[in-house]
Amino acid sequence: MRKWLIVLMAAVAIGATGILGWLYMRQDRKGPEITIAESKKNSYTSDMTTEDLLEGVKAVDKRDGDVSASLTVENVYPNEKGDEVTVVYVAKDNSNNVTKVTYHMTSEGNLMGFTSETKTSSDNTDTDAETDEALQDENETDSEDEEEPEMTEEKAQEREEEKIDQLNPQDPRFYLNTYYVEIAKGTQIDRLSYVKDIQDDKDSTSDLYRKIQITGTVDVNTPGTYELTYYVVDSNGNASNGAVLTIVVK
Structure with a gap:
């Protein structure tokens, strides 16, 4: 009787292991593939927006299909000479698997002292420009009385x-x-x-x-x-x- 019980428990354990293994293999652990069109402009200017940088970039996941809506520009790094930048693209699928790729672009102007903040297309509207100018004047006034923390x-x-x-x-x-x-x-x-x-x-x-x-x-x-x-x-x-x-x- 004990022998059959041991055999039964062993069979259950093997079966459970197989099920867990099957479930593990079915888990989505691979991020989407990010592709960059060959026709994409590879020259960079400091006034480029996020939308400009994402043009020609696509993200497709084997399970979730086109997930290009998740694409973002994580960062833009200029090289030491300031004549080239590395753009870091990020995308994720519905299982939150993340993929990053880098894309090198030549600079149309020297980027020494360049900051990696990118603009959205709305940053170029006349209304925003007037608002930014007003805020800049206000900040300049405040900066006379306040010093940046050391x-x-x-x-x-x-x-x-x-x-x-x-x-x-x-x-x-x-x-x-x-x-x-x-x-x-x-x-x-x-x-x-x-x-x-x-x-x-x-x-x-x-x-x-x-x-x-x-x-x-x-x-x-x-x-x-x-x-x-x-x-x-x-x-x-x-x-x-x-x-x-x-x-x-x-």
């Missing part, structure tokens, strides 16, 4: 940790030794010496280290506050956080 090493650290916490699981994590440093005028800097670690779910740190991109410039002979942005894109097209190093030249 950046400190602690605040810079908190800012970067928050950015890393918001990454998707498949995105690389970029860490610096410090995110705020003060140097004396004329002091030369080794930009790669500030890199602490790069972590990824697939690529090794050594592979990612060779893919490091750094944007921004520092004039060590002119006192002021400068920012360098470090990032990598892994072999799957996933972009890391943009780790910002604030350098104050005194």
